[in-house]
Amino acid sequence: MSPTVQELRNAIRVATGRFEREVKASFTKEELQAVCEAxxxxxxxxxxxxxxxxxxxxxxxxxxxxxxESASGSTFRKADLQALADEVGA
Known part of the structure; x- marks a missing residue:
C-alpha cells in the first residue's frame, strides 16, 4: 500500500533534519528551507x-x-511529494 500524503511529508521532514508532525500540516517556511538546503x-x-x-x-x-516560469507555487500534491521523497532519500 502506498504511503499517505502525511506519511510522505513526515518522511521528507525527517530526511531533512526536521521533526515529524502528528497533525496534518503543509510544510512550514523553515521546513521548505531545509528541503531546499538538502x-x-x-x-x-x-x-x-x-x-x-x-x-x-x-x-x-x-x-x-x-x-x-512553468512551476506552480501551490502546495505539493501526492505525486510531487513522492518525487521529492525519492530525491531526498526519504
Missing amino acids: LGVDVGEAGRSSTSQMRRLIRVQVDIAESL
Whole structure:
C-alpha cells in the first residue's frame, strides 16, 4: 500500500533534519528551507524567498516542472511529494 500524503511529508521532514508532525500540516517556511538546503537549491539572500517561490524552485530541482516560469507555487500534491521523497532519500 502506498504511503499517505502525511506519511510522505513526515518522511521528507525527517530526511531533512526536521521533526515529524502528528497533525496534518503543509510544510512550514523553515521546513521548505531545509528541503531546499538538502537539494542544494539556492533560495536567495539569507533565505528570504517566499514559500511559493521555494515550492517553485523545488519543483524545478526535482524535475516536476521544466522551468521556474512553468512551476506552480501551490502546495505539493501526492505525486510531487513522492518525487521529492525519492530525491531526498526519504
